[in-house]
Amino acid sequence: MATIETASENPLLPAPRPPQRPLGLFELVRTVKDNSIATFTDDAYNLDFLDRSFLWAHAYIVNDPEAIKHVLLDNAMNYTKTRLARRLLEPGLGQGLLTSDGETWRRHRRIMAPSFDPRSVASYGPLMTEHTEALLTGWDQLANGAELMLDQAMMRLTLDIIAQAMFSADAADIADLVATGVERYQIDVRPTLFDLIPLPPWMPRLRSMKFAKQIFSEFDVKIDRMVTERRAGKIERQDLLARLLAARDEETGTGLSTQEIRDQVITIFMAGHETTSLALTWTLYLLSEHPGVEAKLHTELSEVLGGRTPRAEDVPRLRYTRMIIDETLRLYPPAHTLSREAMAADEICGRRIPPRSVIYVVPWVLHRHRKLWERPDRFEPERFLPERSAGRHRFAYVPFGAGPRICIGAAFAITEAILILATIAQRYRLRLKPGHPVEPRGLITLRPRNGVAMVLERRT
Numbered sequence: 128m129a130t131i132e133t134a135s136e137n138p139l140l141p142a143p144r145p146p147q148r149p150l151g152l153f154e155l156v157r158t159v160k161d162n163s164i165a166t167f168t169d170d171a172y173n174l175d176f177l178d179r180s181f182l183w184a185h186a187y188i189v190n191d192p193e194a195i196k197h198v199l200l201d202n203a204m205n206y207t208k209t210r211l212a213r214r215l216l217e218p219g220l221g222q223g224l225l226t227s228d229g230e231t232w233r234r235h236r237r238i239m240a241p242s243f244d245p246r247s248v249a250s251y252g253p254l255m256t257e258h259t260e261a262l263l264t265g266w267d268q269l270a271n272g273a274e275l276m277l278d279q280a281m282m283r284l285t286l287d288i289i290a291q292a293m294f295s296a297d298a299a300d301i302a303d304l305v306a307t308g309v310e311r312y313q314i315d316v317r318p319t320l321f322d323l324i325p326l327p328p329w330m331p332r333l334r335s336m337k338f339a340k341q342i343f344s345e346f347d348v349k350i351d352r353m354v355t356e357r358r359a360g361k362i363e364r365q366d367l368l369a370r371l372l373a374a375r376d377e378e379t380g381t382g383l384s385t386q387e388i389r390d391q392v393i394t395i396f397m398a399g400h401e402t403t404s405l406a407l408t409w410t411l412y413l414l415s416e417h418p419g420v421e422a423k424l425h426t427e428l429s430e431v432l433g434g435r436t437p438r439a440e441d442v443p444r445l446r447y448t449r450m451i452i453d454e455t456l457r458l459y460p461p462a463h464t465l466s467r468e469a470m471a472a473d474e475i476c477g478r479r480i481p482p483r484s485v486i487y488v489v490p491w492v493l494h495r496h497r498k499l500w501e502r503p504d505r506f507e508p509e510r511f512l513p514e515r516s517a518g519r520h521r522f523a524y525v526p527f528g529a530g531p532r533i534c535i536g537a538a539f540a541i542t543e544a545i546l547i548l549a550t551i552a553q554r555y556r557l558r559l560k561p562g563h564p565v566e567p568r569g570l571i572t573l574r575p576r577n578g579v580a581m582v583l584e585r586r587t
């Protein structure tokens with residue numbers, strides 16, 4: 128469907144201005160700490176392959192979809208999570224699914240997979256919309272035109288949903304801790320000079336793990352209590368915690384240790400809410416700037432739902448809603464950078480890759496690549512129409528990663544984002560507070576630096 132676009136219908140979107148030349152070491156460290164997506168020069172958005180090696184540390188950014196397929200899927204056995212990613216995440220997440228590798232990862236992924244299959248995801252639909260409606264009931268108490276911080280509201284909403292879906296818990300006290308923990312962790316756990324200069328792997332790093340211990344020790348006490356109560360309790364549950372507690376090794380018959388369970392619980396809490404809440408925050412921000420897209424969304428919602436609460440079965444028919452989410456994940460991918468370390472030498476884009484090289488697949492860059500996307504910096508959900516997606520390489524778009532390490536929660540996240548967006552947009556229109564600066568900031572995830580202040584407009 129052709130649309131006539133004016134400049135105000137399709138404004139330029141916030142993104143850091145690429146530096147004129149590759150940054151020197153100190154500038155690079157400073158910029159990575161403040162906003163890692165601000166380090167990419169124009170080259171990164173134009174070339175298939177960039178060599179970012181420094182001294183004896185080999186590092187490459189790969190934008191060629193075939194090469195990305197090679198790293199994430201075809202030769203995935205040769206690529207592990209990087210030491211830097213582990214150093215940043217392990218103090219909090221331990222050996223959870225995001226950080227582990229090899230046999231431990233395979234076994235744990237097998238145990239957890241049933242909680243994320245299509246039937247389970249559909250079963251979470253009612254609790255996703257109930258929590259959203261409870262949030263809207265709160266908004267109904269506010270005056271029309273009231274202001275609120277959307278990012279905080281979405282963070283709390285997705286946190287409450289993940290707690291209930293995965294742990295059946297009224298885990299309000301744990302959720303409170305996670306909410307403050309994530310914030311501090313992202314600010315505190317940023318790479319230092321000593322993470323970025325290629326020190327030999329046996330050298331100790333200067334980073335103290337004290338802060339991570341502090342953040343998570345309270346959390347550990349509460350998880351221990353939740354696990355103990357569940358082990359002692361008589362109530363039968365079918366949730367992820369029940370699966371973790373019941374799992375037995377096929378050969379030895381042993382179950383998961385309390386530490387292993389704790390690591391998975393915190394990983395799911397962390398990985399399972401912040402990314403989706405960011406996807407929703409960016410989506411509602413983009414809609415506030417694109418009234419034409421918003422009007423089409425409203426048309427679809429009234430045709431498919433006619434004012435009623437959406438259900439998981441409606442998701443396949445909410446096609447335009449889905450395209451809006453897909454387009455947001457292209458422009459503002461919450462997981463903006465993926466990294467892998469080569470175990471053995473390999474060849475990528477005709478170049479020899481020595482062992483221990485780090486390969487970066489950067490959705491932030493890839494999804495805005497000049498050769499792969501038309502008008503890459505514009506918000507155009509229609510680019511995800513089936514006929515316009517047909518010629519696109521599957522690995523040109525990887526908001527959830529790909530291959531064996533693809534996000535276990537992708538279907539959960541898409542269903543949740545569609546149901547929440549459909550519920551909110553039927554009752555409210557959100558408008559960016561005039562003058563509020565919106566700026567994407569690459570920390571562990573892609574966050575709006577100043578949050579997103581919105582003005583509420585009730586739809587009549």
Ligand code: HEM
Binds near residue numbers: 465528540
């Ligand atoms: C829009 C929302 C989300 C985005 C953009 C996202 C993105 C990603 C990406 C890119 C990866 C792969 C990382 C890599 O290859 O290095 C990943 C892995 C993972 N995600 Fe998500 N995610 C989202 C939602 C969720 C949800 C809702 C959950 C849980 C309920 C979740 C749990 C995980 C876990 C446990 C992994 C590690 C999987 C493994 O290595 O086996 N994510 N996610």
